[in-house]
Amino acid sequence: MNEKEISLAVIKRLPRYYRYLGELMENDVVRISSKELSERMKVTASQIRQDLNNFGGFGQQGYGYNVEYLYTEIGKILGLDRRYNVVIVGAGNLGQALANYTDFEKRGFMVTGLFDVNPRLIGMTIRGIEVRLVDELEEFVKSHNVDIAALTLPKAKAPGVAADLVKWGVRGIWNFAPTDLNLPSDIVVENVHLxxxxxxxxxxxxxxxxxxxx
Amino acid sequence: MNEKEISLAVIKRLPRYYRYLGELMENDVVRISSKELSERMKVTASQIRQDLNNFGGFGQQGYGYNVEYLYTEIGKILGLDRRYNVVIVGAGNLGQALANYTDFEKRGFMVTGLFDVNPRLIGMTIRGIEVRLVDELEEFVKSHNVDIAALTLPKAKAPGVAADLVKWGVRGIWNFAPTDLNLPSDIVVENVHLxxxxxxxxxxxxxxxxxxxx
DNA sequence: TAGATTGTTAATCGATTAACAATC
DNA sequence: TAGATTGTTAATCGATTAACAATC
Incomplete structure (x- = not known):
């Protein structure tokens, strides 16, 4: 199961392919060649073909790529063929913004918990999700099969909370705090440093x- | 004034150096060698020295780098030695979150205007900044010397608003809408595709x- | 001065682009 | 079949790492 290692550069481009293919589908485009896609996306056709062939031959000589099929396949590669339970730790403006962003649910990322240290926010709900006190986080994570935690809390608290979450079983951290989290290498950390x-x-x-x- | 072209990879690393140096300063560290910094940052010492030498020799043989001096110099390289007027277009959760984020002001990015299409939000203020109707955007941009516009509005509206902003004189676009903006090459577009x-x-x-x- | 560490050149590694045979 | 376009190998380009002479 571990073929050649896929480079980070390729992985970073996949979601963009996925987005363009989604838009083509919305416009009822059925097939597309690497050349035409390359012109729209402003990359080389060669790069598109190389990137896709890391994962398999999705096209057909003389024809190009079937848009819907390629979209689905890239979705699978990105792991979008399943659901993820997401908790947001830090219910300030950014945490609320993420909780309100419905696009994530369309892709299978379900926000199931919202936590904050500020007792004033407790009881408030965002799209039906109640804000809970961070004291309840351990219990919640352990009983709710949380896949991903978004950290939208102050820099000083992020490393400690991240370490706890990992200890309690969370394997993916989406970190918005302006600091690096030093976590074990089997934990996925994606930083968004605004x-x-x-x-x-x-x-x-x-x-x-x-x-x-x- | 146009020496060798600096690669995108180098530019992307500069803010991280800047952050680490800032933290060293907070901890009263006066000097640091590329080797010690490389261990903290988990990059190679060679890369640090190569990166910095794109911009000049900031270190001293046998000594290393003076933390405060290097911090200041990288700040200048990043253009943090001046102020930028920022408007936020789209005063939903994300726009409000950005407006509330005081860290940006510390770096010289001053939010001077907040705009939305929703009349219900008009008059609301965030950190003293009044939300205005997007109809006033042209007048505001033309009279306030706006350097950067953060686009936190729906995907469908982003390209049109971006084109208008550029027409009215804005040269930097910080785009949070999940779409590519095709703007002239002298316009700076930084995408944050969550x-x-x-x-x-x-x-x-x-x-x-x-x-x-x- | 001796030791440490930079600045910089050279070697290596990886990613992108070009080319084209395979094939639909 | 002829034309188009992929999949894939080979060539090029660029970025990273290693090495070391310069020098503080």
């Missing part, structure tokens, strides 16, 4: 002008 | 187990 993203904007604003001159 | 980030979690949850066996 401040760093914003710094890339300022860097590029400073350096974009002269790119004209090249 | 759904894609979450899909990488599910991909890795599916594929992480057997990495033990390697």
């Amino acid at each position: 401040a760093e993203s914003l710094m890339r904007v300022s860097y590029n604003l400073k350096n974009r002008e002269w790119e004209h001159e090249i | 759904a894609e980030s979450l899909m990488r979690v599910s991909y890795n949850l599916k594929n992480r187990e057997w990495e033990h066996e390697i």
Whole structure:
């Protein structure tokens, strides 16, 4: 079951393929060639074919790719053919925003718990999900088969909570706190560092002008 | 002024260096060698030295790097030595979350305007910033020297609003809508595609187990 | 001065692109 | 069948790592 290792670069591109194929489906496009997809996505056709062939031959010579089939297959590769129970730890603005984002449920990510340290928020509900005190997190995680925890809490608390969650059985951490979590290598950590993203904007604003001159 | 082109990989690492140096400063660490920093950050010392030397020689043989000096210099490289006016278009949960995030102001990103199409939100204030109707966006952008616009609105509206903003003079777009914006190459677009980030979690949850066996 | 560590060149590794034979 | 386009190998390009002379 462990063929060649798939590179991170490839994995990062898969969700974007998936998105484009979904849009093609919405527009009732039945087939597409790597060349046409490459033009829409502004990547090379070669890269698309190489990327897909890491996982199998999904196309047909002389025809191209069936959009719906490829969409489904990439969905399976991404693990979107099942459901995930997600808890959100930190029910501030960002935690609430994530809880309200219905697009995640469409992809199988079900928010089942919302936790906060602030007693004032307790009892409040977001899309039917009650905010619970973080004291109840252990009990909840152990009894609800939680796959993924989104950490939308202050930086100082993130590493401790993450370690606890892992101890209680959570294997995926979606970390929004501006810090690195040092967890065992079998735990999946995906960081969303918004401040760093914003710094890339300022860097590029400073350096974009002269790119004209090249 | 246009020396060698800096690779995207390097640029993406700069904010992380900046964060680690900031933490070292908080802990009153005065100097650090590339070797020690590499151990903390889990990258190679060679990469740190290569990355930094794209911008100049910030260290000293036999000594290492002065933490505060390097922090300041990387800050300058990232364009953090000035202020940026930011507007947020879309005052839903995510837009509100960004408006509330005080860390951005510490780095010089000042949220000066918050806009929405929903008349119910108008008049509401977040950290002193009043939510305005999106109809006022053109007038506001043209008169307030807006550097960056965060787009936290539905996918369908994002490309149109982005094109308008660019027309009105905004040069940096921080896009949270799950779509690609095709804008002129002198415009800085930084995408934060949360759904894609979450899909990488599910991909890795599916594929992480057997990495033990390697 | 001797020791430490940078700045930088050279070697290696990996990812992207190009090319084309296979085949639908 | 002829044309189109994949799957895949080979060539190129770029990024990372290793090595070491320069030098503080």
